[in-house]
Amino acid sequence: MSPTPGASGLIDLHTHSTASDGTVAPGVLVRRAAEQGVTVLGLTDHDTLAGHDQASAALPPGMVLVPGVEISCQVYEGDRLVSLHLLGYLPDPDDEPLSTALAALRASRADRAAAVVRALQADGHTGVTDQLVAEVAAGAPVGRPHLAAALVHAGLAADQQAAFGPDWLGPGGRYRLPKVDLPVMVAVRLVRAAGGVPVFAHPGAHRRGPTVSDETIVAMADAGLVGLEVDHPDHDPATRAQLRRLADQLKLLVTGSSDYHGSRKTTRLGQECTDPAVLEQLLDRAAWPPVRG
Ligand code: AMP
Numbered sequence: 460m461s462p463t464p465g466a467s468g469l470i471d472l473h474t475h476s477t478a479s480d481g482t483v484a485p486g487v488l489v490r491r492a493a494e495q496g497v498t499v500l501g502l503t504d505h506d507t508l509a510g511h512d513q514a515s516a517a518l519p520p521g522m523v524l525v526p527g528v529e530i531s532c533q534v535y536e537g538d539r540l541v542s543l544h545l546l547g548y549l550p551d552p553d554d555e556p557l558s559t560a561l562a563a564l565r566a567s568r569a570d571r572a573a574a575v576v577r578a579l580q581a582d583g584h585t586g587v588t589d590q591l592v593a594e595v596a597a598g599a600p601v602g603r604p605h606l607a608a609a610l611v612h613a614g615l616a617a618d619q620q621a622a623f624g625p626d627w628l629g630p631g632g633r634y635r636l637p638k639v640d641l642p643v644m645v646a647v648r649l650v651r652a653a654g655g656v657p658v659f660a661h662p663g664a665h666r667r668g669p670t671v672s673d674e675t676i677v678a679m680a681d682a683g684l685v686g687l688e689v690d691h692p693d694h695d696p697a698t699r700a701q702l703r704r705l706a707d708q709l710k711l712l713v714t715g716s717s718d719y720h721g722s723r724k725t726t727r728l729g730q731e732c733t734d735p736a737v738l739e740q741l742l743d744r745a746a747w748p749p750v751r752g
């Protein structure tokens with residue numbers, strides 16, 4: 460039997476780099492993770508695979524990279540549209556339908572960013588410009604954390620937390636404008652069709668906004684979902700216990716990860732981890748092998 464990757468270290472399957480809204484470049488991220496005792500790292504930037512090549516090229520010896528993506532999705536709960544995130548591990552990087560869908564999500568992010576800037580300018584907040592937002596995002600698909608940084612940079616919000624408050628980009632905020640996300644059942648099937656492994660990211664992160672019902676998770680499982688990210692910094696103990704029971708009932712894998720964003724969040728690399736036996740099952744379900752340093 461081959462040794463389980465990461466058996467001797469931490470397995471952190473959900474992190475962000477400057478390829479999306481993290482603050483650490485992919486090549487630096489893998490080295491920093493190794494220093495923190497992480498031996499298996501999932502790089503899961505929002506709606507892009509762009510960081511994988513840099514991360515692979517900088518992979519320290521002995522470290523395993525699990526290339527992935529965190530896909531912006533939506534689902535109807537009754538007549539209410541709820542946002543959710545789907546992790547896709549090890550999809551074929553050249554899969555056309557997946558690439559096309561991710562490009563559309565990035566375009567929607569650009570449209571939303573432009574709409575937020577227009578809305579701010581119309582209200583006389585002229586310090587946030589398209590150019591400032593572009594500088595902050597530095598080529599990454601624009602996320603609300605970039606817009607928040609631009610608000611802080613322009614002196615409109617005191618800090619990131621204020622920018623994510625009700626006056627600006629937070630729930631009910633005037634500049635909390637929607638983007639068009641991928642219907643989640645479509646996303647689950649897209650990831651599977653690309654040979655990848657779909658895992659529902661932070662299904663119980665209530666603080667970020669409304670979460671989905673168990674019925675939706677059952678439907679996602681029917682569509683081909685493989686796992687639930689149970690151990691996540693935004694989940695309290697009761698939420699974890701409930702999600703673990705649901706995963707058990709639906710025969711879904713249980714993952715754990717930090718959702719590291721560099722200095723944009725307080726979470727540390729390797730703060731939450733996945734069990735080596737679960738990693739092995741996850742890798743077994745993928746059409747592609749991970750990258751070994
Ligand atoms: P977006 O997908 O661009 O709408 O933005 C969602 C991103 O914003 C996620 O990566 C979250 O981690 C981040 N986010 C959401 N709420 C907050 C918050 N209150 N403080 C900091 N980051 C947040």
Ligand code: FE
Pocket residue numbers: 475480481505602720
């Ligand atoms: Fe993020």
Ligand code: FE
Pocket residue numbers: 529544660661
């Ligand atoms: Fe997420």
Ligand code: ZN
Pocket residue numbers: 473474475529660718
């Ligand atoms: Zn994330």
